[in-house]
Amino acid sequence: MDFTRRDALAGSALALSVAAAGCLDFAAGDGPQGPEGTPATLTCDDDAFVRLDQPFEASVAGTPVETDETALELSVEGTAETYGQSLRLVLRNTGDAPAATLGEQAYSLQRETEAGWLDVRGSTTGEAVALPRTESSLDRSTAYSWDLTLTERGLAEAVDGVDLDVCPPLGAGTHRFVYWGLVDGPPVGVEFELIG
Known part of the structure; x- marks a missing residue:
């Protein structure tokens, strides 16, 4: 030849x-480079990383949920999402009255660990930071919506004006989104599986 x-x-x-x-x-x-399954805890090699605290003590309610004045529903587009894809969530006021809230940024993104649920995000400045809280109202038949890119950078940059990072890297396993900003109601959350 x-x-x-x-x-x-x-x-x-x-x-x-x-x-x-x-x-x-x-x-x-x-795909996700962090620990798989249910790790013992979340550890970060960066000594300046300070993980976001859980800003609520009450048990996380499923959906729908009721406040003193109205009812709301938190929905997620899917219960399993691939790393790098978008997670789409909507908190809708399905009741007959406005719901007092702490604003659209009053949420946690948590990973299930043997030590409990821990936020995947934190500050890189060596000091604790708090997420923005602004008194607001979610009128009836209106909604908050989130379109979160499931990457370290996407989740870190989802909150304007706060310098956040994700550490360790995201890993395949059970996560949850918790909206804790209902003034007269419990935190409401949905779980999802992050897959490779």
Whole structure:
């Protein structure tokens, strides 16, 4: 079988494109890099990282949930999402009166661990930070909605004006979104599985 210079160049181009694709895959990561399953706890190698505290003590209610004045429902588009995809959530006032809230940013993103539920986010400044709380009202038949990108950067940058990071990296396992901003009601949450 005779090989021409054209065959050699075509073979070289194919080898280079495969090698470049492999480098791009490596650079982009191949899914969640953090601990899988239910880790004992969440630990971070960065000594300046201070994990967000859980700003509520009451048990997390499922949905629907009632306040003193109205009823609300928290829904999630899916119960399993792939790393890098969007998690879409909606908190809708389904009752007949406005619901007093602490604003749209009053939520936690938690990972199930053997030590309990822990927020995946925290401050990188060496000091604890608090999420913004603004007295607000969710009128009847209106909603808060979130479209969270399930990457470390996407979750860290979801809250404007607060310097956050995710540590350790996200890992495949059970997570939950908890809205704790209902003034006259319990925190309400939904669980979801983060998969590779």
